[in-house]
Amino acid sequence: MIELYISLALILLLTIAIGLVRVLRGPTATDRMLAAQLFGTTAVAILLLLGQAGGNTAIWDVALIFALLAAVAAVTFVRRKDIDTTTET
Amino acid sequence: MEPALIFDLVLLLILIGLAWLLLASTDLFRAVVLFIAFGLLLALAWVRLGAPDVALAEAAIGAGITGALLLVGLGRLGSTERCRFSRAPLTFLQRLSAPVLVGVMIPSISLILLLEVHQLAGTTPGRQGLINAFLDVSGSGHGVTAVLLNFRAWDTLLEKGVLLLALITIWSLDQARPLFHQEDISPQLMGLARLLLPLVIVVAGFVLWQGDQAPGGAFQSGALLSAGILLAILVGYSLPQRWQGLSLRLLLAIGFGVFLLIAAATLLYSGYPLQYPEHLAGSLILLIELVATASIAALLAAAVVGGHPPDDLSTPAAKAPSTSGRR
Structure with a gap:
């Protein structure tokens, strides 16, 4: 079972690697930011799988914090005063 | 190969690649977003190293404060300073400096790490006991x-x-x-x-x-x-x-x-x-x-x-x- 959990986590990690293309290519600032947001969700899933594999509940606390704070960077992004979110950066 | 080992290797490769990309990025906003992603993956690395205390701190700092801090800082810079990376052609010495720096740094850091790892093998497993x-x-x-x-x-x-x-x-x-x-x-x-x-x-x-x-x-x-x-x-x-x-x-x-x-x-x-x-x-x-x-x-x-x-x-x-x- 442990192998299965780690393998699933590995697949999720690879999706992050693929998602990085969106951060690198953009074209708009919003594209980049939303890709990073999606990484946050994926990281929560990876942490839950790793916690299940290792039997360490402290890892779930890390996932909990990521889930709680995922919104903070995005809210900062939309509430900033002076960055145009639609044009290409 | 074991899945855990592949996971660690892939994580390591992505981390190094990300660090390189975010440092080399001329677009500061892109660098900020890459840094947010870097923080996420770094927390995963701490978890894999068996240091959940550090992973918790990295998660709280990386997801909560750093991203917001950098975005706010970027907003303060203003549009003129954000594009300060000129596209002017580089001089010969500027062109040479990066490869020389990398060529000196990477072998020396690798050498130091190898020596350290060599020493680690002979010591006790930390101070846990x-x-x-x-x-x-x-x-x-x-x-x-x-x-x-x-x-x-x-x-x-x-x-x-x-x-x-x-x-x-x-x-x-x-x-x-x-x-x-x-x-x-x-x-x-x-x-x-x-x-x-x-x-x-x-x-x-x-x-x-x-x-x-x-x-x-x-x-x-x-x-x-x-x-x-x-x-x-x-x-x-x-x-x-x-x-x-x-x-x-x-x-x-x-x-x-x-x-x-x-x-x-x-x-x-x-x-x-x-x-x-x-x-x-x-x-x-x-x-x-x-x-x-x-x-x-x-x-x-x-x-x-x-x-x-x-x-x-x-x-x-x-x-x-x-x-x-x-x-």
Whole structure:
């Protein structure tokens, strides 16, 4: 079972690697930011799988914090005063 | 190959690649987003290294504060400074400098690491046994907390001092200016904040409390709370004017101050600073952690706001912790 959990986590990690293309290519600032947001969700899933594999509940606390704070960077992004979110950066 | 080993290798490769990309990025916004992703993956790496305490701190700092801090900083730069990377053709020496630097750095760092790893193989597996042997008298049930607040409490005391110094430096530079539009706050955002803020405060309390038995503690909890304060500022809460004077400064300094007082008291009592009497160790650690959490939360949030509270009473300003009353 442990192998299965780690393998699933590995697949999720690879999706992050693929998602990085969106951060690198953009074209708009919003594209980049939303890709990073999606990484946050994926990281929560990876942490839950790793916690299940290792039997360490402290890892779930890390996932909990990521889930709680995922919104903070995005809210900062939309509430900033002076960055145009639609044009290409 | 085992899946765990492949996972670690892929994680390592992505981390190194990300670090390279974000340092080499000429687009500062892209660099900020890459840094947020880097923080996420770094927390995963700490988990894989079996250091959930560090992973918790990295998660709270990386997801909560750093991203917001960098985005706010980027906004402050203005459009002219953001495009300061000129496209002018490089001179011959400039072209040469990067390969030479990389060519010297990578072999030397690899050599140092190889030598270190070679030495590691012959030593004992850390100080786990020693710490566990003295855990009973430390006043804490968790090894990392025992090290941070008892065995090596000096380091933690100085760390609190460094945070305070950093904020004093920030405050000496500028006056805080409003960071965000205060007029157009959407109802969804308000609703999100009203749902999230109580949760963040409860989880921060939980993380602080379980530091006695499991990964957690003052820094993680304080970082989480500061993200909560930041969220509150983002949806338009601000610290009332009457709290911005002495009370805010007291809150910022109380963590370091109480820690220092305890160091002085133990020096007089036992002859050594921060050598707690055995029956009081648990209570003292709890006291230090409580005040440190409040100070760390306020310090980090004030660092994001950037600048001291305005002296002029007529200008309203978005200023740090709106949650001080709730704490």
